[in-house]
Amino acid sequence: xxxxxxxxxxxxxxGLFAVHQLGIKGLNAVVxxxxxxxxxxxxxxxxxxxxxxxxxxxxCTGKExxxxxxxxxxxxxxxxxxxxxxxxxxxxxxxEWTVKTNKGNEFLSPNIIIAGGVGSFEPRKLPxxxxxxxxxxxxxxxxxxxDDFKGKNITVFGGGDSALDWALELSKFSKIxxxxxxxxxxxxxxxxxxxxxxEKEGKVLIKTPCQLDAIEGxxxxxxxxxxxxxxKVEKINTDIVLSFFGLTMKLGPIAEWGLNMEKKTIQVNSxxxxxxxxxxxxxxxxxxxxxxxxxxxSGFHEVALASVECFKRARPNEKYRFEFTTASKTIQERLGxx
Amino acid sequence: MPKITYIxxxxxxxxxxxxxxLSVMEGAIQNNIPGIDADCGGSMACAxxxxxxxxxxxxxxxxxxxxxxxxxxxxxxxxxxSRLSCQLIVSDELNGLTVTTPSKQS
Ligand SMILES: Cc1cc2nc3c(=O)[nH]c(=O)nc-3n(C[C@H](O)[C@H](O)[C@H](O)COP(=O)(O)OP(=O)(O)OC[C@H]3O[C@@H](n4cnc5c(N)ncnc54)[C@H](O)[C@@H]3O)c2cc1C
Ligand code: FES
Numbered sequence: 146x147x148x149x150x151x152x153x154x155x156x157x158x159x160g161l162f163a164v165h166q167l168g169i170k171g172l173n174a175v176v177x178x179x180x181x182x183x184x185x186x187x188x189x190x191x192x193x194x195x196x197x198x199x200x201x202x203x204x205c206t207g208k209e210x211x212x213x214x215x216x217x218x219x220x221x222x223x224x225x226x227x228x229x230x231x232x233x234x235x236x237x238x239x240x241e242w243t244v245k246t247n248k249g250n251e252f253l254s255p256n257i258i259i260a261g262g263v264g265s266f267e268p269r270k271l272p273x274x275x276x277x278x279x280x281x282x283x284x285x286x287x288x289x290x291x292d293d294f295k296g297k298n299i300t301v302f303g304g305g306d307s308a309l310d311w312a313l314e315l316s317k318f319s320k321i322x323x324x325x326x327x328x329x330x331x332x333x334x335x336x337x338x339x340x341x342x343x344e345k346e347g348k349v350l351i352k353t354p355c356q357l358d359a360i361e362g363x364x365x366x367x368x369x370x371x372x373x374x375x376x377k378v379e380k381i382n383t384d385i386v387l388s389f390f391g392l393t394m395k396l397g398p399i400a401e402w403g404l405n406m407e408k409k410t411i412q413v414n415s416x417x418x419x420x421x422x423x424x425x426x427x428x429x430x431x432x433x434x435x436x437x438x439x440x441x442x443s444g445f446h447e448v449a450l451a452s453v454e455c456f457k458r459a460r461p462n463e464k465y466r467f468e469f470t471t472a473s474k475t476i477q478e479r480l481g482x483x
Numbered sequence: 484m485p486k487i488t489y490i491x492x493x494x495x496x497x498x499x500x501x502x503x504x505l506s507v508m509e510g511a512i513q514n515n516i517p518g519i520d521a522d523c524g525g526s527m528a529c530a531x532x533x534x535x536x537x538x539x540x541x542x543x544x545x546x547x548x549x550x551x552x553x554x555x556x557x558x559x560x561x562x563x564x565s566r567l568s569c570q571l572i573v574s575d576e577l578n579g580l581t582v583t584t585p586s587k588q589s
Contacts, residue, residue, distance in 0.1 A: 190528040263522045263529075269589060272559050304556050326561060331553045356560075374563070391557045393589040394522050394529065439524055 149175050150459040151256040152244050153406040154231045154399075157185020159444030160260035161214040166452035168221035169476045172459055174258075176223060177246060179230040179265035184211035186430075187441075189266055189392060200442060204364030210441075220481045226250060230265050233424070234402045240458070242424055258448070259411065259420075264396035271302070271388050275360045283366040284386040294319055298382060300369060303389035304358060306328070309336040311387060316343055317339045322350045322381055324357070325369060352379075360386065399431070407433060417454040418447050424458055426451040485578035489516045492586040507582060508532040508569035513552045516585030525569035527551060531589050533558035534582035537539045544571060544580075559585050 151167050153160045156178035158364035167174050182188055187207030195204045205213065226246065232345075233245040234257060244252045268286035270276060276284055288294070288311055301312045304325040309332035312323045323340065330337050334463045343349040358372040363382075368382045396409050405412040405421045410433035413419060418426045428451055437443070456465050470476050477483045484500035487510055491563040501510035511532075520531035527550055535544060538582065541564055547555070547571070555565050 163515075186528070190523065201499075269557060272587075305553075321541075326556060327552075329552075331556065393531070 146243070146253050147175065149173055149254045151235055151250050151258055151455050152177070152242070152254045153258045153260060154178075154244075155185060155260035155262055155429070155431075156180070156183045156225060156227070157195045157260055157262050157429060157444075158187055158210060158214060158441050159262075159448060160185070160258070160349040161211070161218060161447050163258050163428065163448040163452065164218040164223050164262060166448045167216075167455060168218060168223075169470065169479055170452055170456045170465075171223070171475070171479060172452070172456060174223055175226060175252060177226045177229050177231050177244075177252075179228070179267065180226050181395075183215065183225060183227070184208070185262050187211050192280070196439065196441070198442065220479065230397065232398045239426070252410060255424050255458045258451055258455070259399065259425065259431060260425075260429045260444070260448075261396075261399055262430045263394035263409070264399065264431075265394070266392040267395050267397075268388075269390040269393045271357060271386075271390075273357060275361065277367055279360065279362070279386070283362075283384065284360075284388070286388055288315075288387065291315060294385060297384045298322075299362060299385045299387060300324060300381065300383040301387045304331045305389060305391070306332040306336070308332065308387075309340060311389070312349065313339055313343075316340075316349050320348070320350075322352065322383060322416040324355060325351075325353045326356050327354045350381075352381075355379075410437075416450070418451040426454070485573050485580075486576055487573065487577070488579075488581040489518070490581065491518050491582040492584060496581075503574050505573050506569050507534070507571040507573060507577075507580070508567075510573060511568065513588075517566060518588070520588040521569060522589075527554055527570065528568065530554045530558040530567065532565055533561070533588060534568045534584055535562055535564045536566050536571075537583075538564060538583040540580055543576070559587055559589055 150172035151174040153163050153174050153176045156176045164174055188211050192208040193206050195206050229246040230250050232247050235243050235286045237243050241253055241255050242257050294315050295318045298320050300322040300325050301308050312321050344351050355371040355373040359370040368380050371379050411427035413427050413432045413434050415434040418428050420427050428447040430439045486498050487501045488498040490496040499514050521532045523529035548585050551567050551570050554560050
């Protein structure tokens with residue numbers, strides 16, 4: 146079990162700036178995120194879109210903001226646990242919380258800052274009942290090791306880049322059916338034209354406009370039924386189903402930690418962003434208080450205040466001193482400037 | 484104020500007055516209409532504000548942008564009359580619009 150001053154749940158912009166505000170106060174932290182990358186909504190939903198309302202930064206994309214925040218917190222050498230969802234929060238003694246992830250990692254700390262946005266990003270599941278039964282064995286929402294898919298009959302669902310890229314890649318050593326709900330694809334045109342070429346050669350089968358209606362099979366998948374827009378149905382044989390419908394945000398386990406919640410947000414005291422549980426804080430999109438705005442700049446303010454309360458809990462025998470970064474030698478040392 | 488009717492997937496319907504300039508999504512959220520999640524707050528990034536619009540309205544509504552149609556690909560059980568309610572801005576022309584929410588949003 147790792148012991149830290151603060152455990153941060155969520156590596157979105159607000160979780161990242163929390164590292165900074167804690168770091169300059171001399172507190173160490175770990176950051177845990179279910180995504181495979183750092184940056185939350187900025188990196189997952191709009192990496193290339195410009196943001197115009199970060200104070201002092203007239204224009205930067207979601208990716209640029211994430212990179213800048215990472216640079217700003219570099220001096221603190223914070224450890225990130227990605228691809229891990231925080232599942233459990235429990236109190237083992239009077240002052241400390243234990244946090245457990247779905248990978249079994251445990252952390253102990255007097256403070257938890259929940260910067261969980263709208264919840265953890267998870268793949269959008271296929272909307273039919275049988276899907277669950279085959280998930281992880283014959284039906285997948287991502288490709289971890291493409292060698293697992295050699296020499297199979299694979300059906301790929303989706304019209305975006307992930308669907309097209311994997312259809313093309315796996316067609317090198319497997320038979321591919323590509324299914325999309327409309328005739329137009331969103332993915333890169335050149336990938337699509339490669340696939341159309343393979344379709345002419347009979348190596349790839351493209352079916353549109355249709356959607357999945359059923360999956361047949363007992364132990365493993367035998368076939369799937371597609372329903373076309375005109376009502377026609379068609380059964381095609383397949384061993385493996387790959388589905389690429391992007392990610393959704395699922396509040397998930399956060400709802401079970403005994404926190405006061407309202408409409409998927411956590412109620413906080415806006416003086417220190419503490420929840421109804423002492424030592425558990427909520428900041429960024431996931432917190433609510435009168436006047437809350439779901440803006441990145443609001444989240445930055447929220448972590449500044451929360452970090453003060455975290456300091457008091459992590460260093461009960463020290464006095465908190467308000468300091469400016471321009472004037473404080475201690476802060477400058479922590480930032481590696483002196 | 485224009486009236487918008489929201490029908491859930493079991494057929495229960497609620498008609499409410501929605502201020503001009505709000506989106507059909509915001510009208511639902513502000514009036515506690517269930518069935519619309521709107522996880523991304525209207526930034527066209529989640530498809531959890533997905534609704535089916537009544538057929539006769541399909542051609543009367545401003546056409547969906549490419550980005551909206553792309554996002555509808557991600558929605559739960561999209562159909563020909565699928566729209567994202569965060570992109571439907573209420574105006575006098577939309578008075579009487581009826582939308583049905585899907586059985587779930589994600
Ligand atoms: C298209 C779009 C455009 C936007 N434009 C702007 C803009 O111009 N200006 C602006 O200020 N804001 C904008 N926003 C809003 C802004 O992105 C959010 O306010 C901001 O991302 C919130 O940051 P956050 O750190 O609170 O949460 P998020 O960025 O949502 O990050 C939360 C992270 O927590 C993780 N998480 C949640 N639960 C768990 C768990 N149990 N275990 C592990 N990890 C978990 C999630 O995987 C996620 O990565 C925009 C949003 C969108 C979608
Ligand atoms: S509210 Fe997210 S797409 Fe409409």
